[in-house]
Amino acid sequence: MATVTLENIRKSFGKTEVIHGVDIDIADGEFIVIVGPSGCGKSTLLRMVAGLETITSGEVRIGGKRVNEVEPMDRDIAMVFQNYALYPHMSVFDNMAYGLKIKGTPKSEIVARVDAAAEILQLGPYLQRKPRQLSGGQRQRVAMGRAIVRKPAVFLFDEPLSNLDAKLRVQMRLEIKALQRELGVTSLYVTHDQVEAMTLADRMVVMNDGVADQIGAPLDVYANPATIFVAGFIGSPPMNFIDTKQISGWTEPPCVLGVRPEHLHLVSEPEGRISGSVTYAEPLGAETLVHFRTTDGPSVTVRQDGAEPVPSEGERLGIAWKTDKELRFSEEGQRLADS
Amino acid sequence: MEKRVTFRGIWLPILLVLPQIVITAVFFFYPAGKAIWQSLFIPDPFGLSMQYVGLGNFEYLLTDPYYRGAFATTAIFSGLVTLVSMGCALFLAVLADRLIKGSGTYRTLLIWPYAVAPAVAGVLWLFMFNTRVGVVTWYLGQLGYDWNHVLNPHEAMGLVVIASSWGRVSYNFLFFLAGLQAIPRSVVEAAAIDGARFWTRFRTIVFPLLSPTTFFLLVVNIVYAFFETFGVIHTITSGGPQQATTILVYKVYSDGFVGQDLGSSAAQSVILLILVSILTVIQFRYIERRVHY
Numbered sequence: 129m130a131t132v133t134l135e136n137i138r139k140s141f142g143k144t145e146v147i148h149g150v151d152i153d154i155a156d157g158e159f160i161v162i163v164g165p166s167g168c169g170k171s172t173l174l175r176m177v178a179g180l181e182t183i184t185s186g187e188v189r190i191g192g193k194r195v196n197e198v199e200p201m202d203r204d205i206a207m208v209f210q211n212y213a214l215y216p217h218m219s220v221f222d223n224m225a226y227g228l229k230i231k232g233t234p235k236s237e238i239v240a241r242v243d244a245a246a247e248i249l250q251l252g253p254y255l256q257r258k259p260r261q262l263s264g265g266q267r268q269r270v271a272m273g274r275a276i277v278r279k280p281a282v283f284l285f286d287e288p289l290s291n292l293d294a295k296l297r298v299q300m301r302l303e304i305k306a307l308q309r310e311l312g313v314t315s316l317y318v319t320h321d322q323v324e325a326m327t328l329a330d331r332m333v334v335m336n337d338g339v340a341d342q343i344g345a346p347l348d349v350y351a352n353p354a355t356i357f358v359a360g361f362i363g364s365p366p367m368n369f370i371d372t373k374q375i376s377g378w379t380e381p382p383c384v385l386g387v388r389p390e391h392l393h394l395v396s397e398p399e400g401r402i403s404g405s406v407t408y409a410e411p412l413g414a415e416t417l418v419h420f421r422t423t424d425g426p427s428v429t430v431r432q433d434g435a436e437p438v439p440s441e442g443e444r445l446g447i448a449w450k451t452d453k454e455l456r457f458s459e460e461g462q463r464l465a466d467s
Numbered sequence: 468m469e470k471r472v473t474f475r476g477i478w479l480p481i482l483l484v485l486p487q488i489v490i491t492a493v494f495f496f497y498p499a500g501k502a503i504w505q506s507l508f509i510p511d512p513f514g515l516s517m518q519y520v521g522l523g524n525f526e527y528l529l530t531d532p533y534y535r536g537a538f539a540t541t542a543i544f545s546g547l548v549t550l551v552s553m554g555c556a557l558f559l560a561v562l563a564d565r566l567i568k569g570s571g572t573y574r575t576l577l578i579w580p581y582a583v584a585p586a587v588a589g590v591l592w593l594f595m596f597n598t599r600v601g602v603v604t605w606y607l608g609q610l611g612y613d614w615n616h617v618l619n620p621h622e623a624m625g626l627v628v629i630a631s632s633w634g635r636v637s638y639n640f641l642f643f644l645a646g647l648q649a650i651p652r653s654v655v656e657a658a659a660i661d662g663a664r665f666w667t668r669f670r671t672i673v674f675p676l677l678s679p680t681t682f683f684l685l686v687v688n689i690v691y692a693f694f695e696t697f698g699v700i701h702t703i704t705s706g707g708p709q710q711a712t713t714i715l716v717y718k719v720y721s722d723g724f725v726g727q728d729l730g731s732s733a734a735q736s737v738i739l740l741i742l743v744s745i746l747t748v749i750q751f752r753y754i755e756r757r758v759h760y
């Protein structure tokens with residue numbers, strides 16, 4: 129078990145810099161999720177912690193010790209890859225035992241540890257099979273098993289669930305969370321799925337184009353996004369952004385207002401702070417998503433209770449919200465202090 | 468899904484495969500049939516008449532110490548050629564696989580030797596190791612080693628092995644490199660994180676995953692060493708000294724065309740035919756089925 133510290137990490141491939149200085153402090157036993165859109169540099173960051181990618185500048189410390197020049201095998205980490213990267217010519221047992229065998233762990237202890245991991249992951253019946261004889265979910269478990277038998281100081285996960293179907297993904301997500309709680313191993317988990325990030329993370333790091341836009345507990349990030357990017361990326365359906373120029377009677381300096389769909393209400397046209405017509409409504413049972421086209425503005429989504437009447441298409445309505453629910457952003461996308 | 472073109476008539480498909488069949492018939496079935504026929508006879512020295520001897524030629528061959536000697540020589544020779552050419556190729560391929568910059572140039576240079584015809588390669592090596600004017604011989608002489616492959620059977624064998632392996636390294640290199648690049652990077656990375664250093668990774672992950680390629684090359688190289696090295700041996704040693712480099716295919720030539728013993732030569736061809744058939748069967752059974760992990 130260990131702390132992990134990233135200090136002003138930069139990475140360039142040739143002349144292109146893809147990570148522009150990232151700082152993250154990870155406490156012992158903490159579950160950190162790095163989330164961001166495709167290509168923002170999540171995997172690159174994780175691979176630098178693993179030692180699979182050189183660090184262009186900055187410092188990575190594991191357990192307080194600088195590891196920039198340390199080989200992956202000497203960093204006391206385990207990694208679960210997106211495609212699982214199981215050894216195709218070895219049985220499930222040998223896959224899990226590989227790291228221990230190399231370390232020269234006594235045979236009896238290897239068997240005990242692998243059996244224990246197989247027990248936790250319900251892999252008992254499959255120990256003698258080859259990876260190609262397993263389902264996607266089972267392979268994923270083997271990859272997890274390979275990581276946990278070694279009892280490393282840090283777990284690294286690179287989108288471990290993205291090859292699974294939706295139902296299995298939810299199930300494995302819960303299992304990973306439970307496992308990490310039980311083992312208490314510091315974990316760094318990369319995903320592009322914000323739901324995964326919200327449910328797994330003790331703290332999450334929202335990455336945007338090689339920069340960590342915000343680091344914080346999921347609900348804090350949700351309630352208090354630091355940038356328009358974070359506000360728009362976290363939450364589904366995403367936050368609505370309304371230019372103050374659209375709001376008649378706005379007297380303060382112009383800015384962009386961000387309001388979550390659940391904080392908007394439908395009112396009659398004259399009562400609304402902005403108005404528009406319904407483009408379509410999606411009744412989902414428990415809730416209804418109403419999509420609007422505002423007069424000379426972008427579209428806006430309102431989330432209302434499923435019990436409320438569903439407006440018809442083309443209906444003109446107003447939209448209102450409480451001012452304490454609005455977040456203000458500058459034109460450049462930075463959060464402004466609440467007035 | 469396999470896509471197949473279907474023809475309505477029978478004549479067009481026949482017409483299309485005809486050239487291949489004709490070539491196979493003229494250059495393979497006819498000579499093979501003739502060799503099998505001839506192996507049952509002993510012609511008189513002037514080629515005027517033939518005497519039927521049944522399997523007599525084969526019986527004689529199998530008890531002939533010289534023929535057995537050629538068998539042993541072939542085994543040693545093809546074993547060494549396969550080992551040297553595959554070993555060097557694998558080593559270079561592993562280096563090239565790790566190389567990111569300049570790998571294109573490196574690859575191109577490594578492929579060149581393959582374009583050199585075996586007989587030409589033989590002559591090149593012969594020049595370098597010539598006992599009187601060879602560069603290598605001179606340097607070896609400076610080091611106090613007296614190289615003479617014309618008299619020393621081991622040196623002769625060494626020289627033909629090197630000359631035969633040299634061009635072959637390119638061919639094997641290409642296959643090994645393709646094989647190495649087909650191994651998922653993440654599997655090797657996972658092994659590195661699991662604690663395996665370079666050599667352990669190579670031994671436990673890379674080499675086993677490369678085994679289909681290795682097996683394929685093993686068969687192909689043995690076939691090469693058996694048959695296609697004729698030009699090299701002919702130019703460098705002509706099978707000498709004292710038959711030390713007379714491999715089976717060279718003996719077919721020297722007994723048949725030099726010694727004019729056509730019956731025995733034909734019988735030797737038939738034995739080679741059987742050997743190559745066995746190798747081909749092995750290759751198809753194991754490689755086409757892709758036995759591995």
Ligand SMILES: Nc1ncnc2c1ncn2[C@@H]1O[C@H](COP(=O)(O)OP(=O)(O)OP(=O)(O)O)[C@@H](O)[C@H]1O
Pocket residue numbers: 141146164165166167168169170171172173320
């Ligand atoms: N070996 C490489 N050489 C050059 N550029 C690279 C290399 N690896 C990654 N990049 C670039 O670095 C950027 C970040 O890549 P990275 O794989 O970290 O993205 P990611 O956030 O993991 O995306 P995804 O969610 O699609 O996996 C991308 O623009 C990518 O093109």
Ligand SMILES: [Mg+2]
Pocket residue numbers: 170171172
């Ligand atoms: Mg990635």
